[in-house]
Amino acid sequence: MLILADWSMLPYCYAMKRNRGIKVKILIYTTLVILALILQTTLFASWSFLIVVPDLILVLVVLFSLINGPTFGAKFGFFSGLGTDLLVGEMIGLGALTKMIIGITVGLLSKRFYKENYIIPFISVVIATVIDQLLYVLGMLLFGRTISLFVVLKKFILPLLVYNGILTLLLYLRLFYLNEKINYWDELVRRSR
Amino acid sequence: MNKTKIIGFLLVVLLITGSIHFTSHSRTQLTRFEQLVKDIISPAQVGLARLNRTIISLFTSLAKVGGLQEENQLLQERIFELEQELYQMAEFRRENIWLREALDFKKTDEHRILISEVIGRSPNNLLSTITINKGKNHGVRQGAPAMAGQGVVGTVNTVSARTATIILSTDPRSAIGAMVQATGDLVLVEGDSDYSGHLLARPLARDVELEVGDVLVTSGLSQYFAKGLPIGKVVKVTPSPYQLSFTAYVEPFVDFSRLEYVTLLLCDETE
Numbered sequence: 001m002l003i004l005a006d007w008s009m010l011p012y013c014y015a016m017k018r019n020r021g022i023k024v025k026i027l028i029y030t031t032l033v034i035l036a037l038i039l040q041t042t043l044f045a046s047w048s049f050l051i052v053v054p055d056l057i058l059v060l061v062v063l064f065s066l067i068n069g070p071t072f073g074a075k076f077g078f079f080s081g082l083g084t085d086l087l088v089g090e091m092i093g094l095g096a097l098t099k100m101i102i103g104i105t106v107g108l109l110s111k112r113f114y115k116e117n118y119i120i121p122f123i124s125v126v127i128a129t130v131i132d133q134l135l136y137v138l139g140m141l142l143f144g145r146t147i148s149l150f151v152v153l154k155k156f157i158l159p160l161l162v163y164n165g166i167l168t169l170l171l172y173l174r175l176f177y178l179n180e181k182i183n184y185w186d187e188l189v190r191r192s193r
Numbered sequence: 194m195n196k197t198k199i200i201g202f203l204l205v206v207l208l209i210t211g212s213i214h215f216t217s218h219s220r221t222q223l224t225r226f227e228q229l230v231k232d233i234i235s236p237a238q239v240g241l242a243r244l245n246r247t248i249i250s251l252f253t254s255l256a257k258v259g260g261l262q263e264e265n266q267l268l269q270e271r272i273f274e275l276e277q278e279l280y281q282m283a284e285f286r287r288e289n290i291w292l293r294e295a296l297d298f299k300k301t302d303e304h305r306i307l308i309s310e311v312i313g314r315s316p317n318n319l320l321s322t323i324t325i326n327k328g329k330n331h332g333v334r335q336g337a338p339a340m341a342g343q344g345v346v347g348t349v350n351t352v353s354a355r356t357a358t359i360i361l362s363t364d365p366r367s368a369i370g371a372m373v374q375a376t377g378d379l380v381l382v383e384g385d386s387d388y389s390g391h392l393l394a395r396p397l398a399r400d401v402e403l404e405v406g407d408v409l410v411t412s413g414l415s416q417y418f419a420k421g422l423p424i425g426k427v428v429k430v431t432p433s434p435y436q437l438s439f440t441a442y443v444e445p446f447v448d449f450s451r452l453e454y455v456t457l458l459l460c461d462e463t464e
Binding site for chain 2 (some may be wrong): 034037038039040041042043045046052053055057078083084086087088089090091092093094095096097100136137139140143144145146147148151152155156160
């Protein structure tokens with residue numbers, strides 16, 4: 001995460017240099033989503049012992065939505081889901097829609113818990129993983145694909161829950177402090193204009 | 194939530210629905226924006242995929258050090274066997290050319306071979322695709338068959354300037370015309386919608402018989418695959434209700450979880 005924090009300084013420096021109203025927040029979150037997508041499609045996907053690919057994007061959507069609220073959750077969920085869809089190249093928008101719904105729903109919880117608490121983020125990711133998969137399968141069925149919900153539940157959900165849960169425990173506090181830093185940098189650039 | 198937000202949300206949902214509908218069927222071409230996204234992200238994917246491969250091969254070679262001598266001995270014996278087979282094949286080949294000329298047979302399709310690196314996999318568990326580092330710029334076109342050393346991997350689905358996405362033959366959307374190598378009976382090989390990792394073979398005629406151990410190869414009747422490319426071996430045959438037909442489970446020759454390089458077979462016209 002330290003590396004991520006260092007990398008995320010780049011857009012900040014760029015924005016400071018140009019000072020033309022670029023939203024530092026947007027640049028950093030975009031960089032984070034791109035990094036997560038690259039990780040998910042290369043490293044995570046090639047480790048065959050995992051059986052399924054952990055959904056790092058979903059974990060980011062849930063955690064950032066919990067920290068920042070429903071409006072942020074909707075936007076972040078939509079664009080990160082859209083990024084995933086563009087890489088998949090099929091049913092573009094389905095991932096964006098499911099992640100946006102997750103972002104809004106989880107974001108509504110944001111004001112009701114202590115941020116240092118691990119339990120709510122963990123439970124949120126677990127429930128969001130199930131709902132995300134169910135919504136995606138429902139979307140696939142609605143748009144004419146044949147897929148068995150039972151098979152998805154049996155094959156994918158359990159390992160996904162485990163990996164997404166582990167990612168949450170590893171990332172939550174780091175993302176929480178990174179988010180504070182992002183807000184601080186954003187404020188700094190805004191004041192320097 | 195105020196009125197504007199609700200209208201905005203509904204508009205987004207409407208746009209998304211249209212987009213999902215438009216992209217839910219097989220497309221001949223990606224939009225420019227999609228191509229741009231894939232091409233921009235591909236250098237980072239290449240870098241990370243290579244780094245990952247180096248680390249994995251380092252660990253694998255460390256784990257193998259103990260059994261190297263024994264493996265070496267086995268490989269030496271295998272090389273000797275294969276060399277003998279190669280001499281025989283050369284003889285058959287010469288004979289085949291001579292007989293074809295004598296019978297005035299049409300020349301079999303020549304393919305250009307393009308080796309490409311696997312740089313990414315689908316971030317979605319429900320879609321079995323891989324991304325390779327060769328695209329339109331290298332002559333790759335939609336439908337081109339992909340092979341790994343041991344057998345058929347799948348077909349190219351979408352292409353950008355520097356990348357291409359391949360639908361693996363294990364994906365439920367995949368269907369390949371195949372035949373039983375020993376008998377020449379035609380079957381259709383599809384991906385298993387239960388995501389078992391096996392392929393499903395269904396007979397295309399009533400009198401087709403399949404047995405455990407039969408090897409399936411491409412039939413050459415489809416517009417994409419050449420004849421005789423190995424697909425897999427039958428591991429289980431399940432008769433359908435009323436015994437009218439059957440489904441055979443085929444274990445592919447390719448280990449899809451360890452794909453690092455694939456070979457594309459490009460027709461001359463695609464050059």
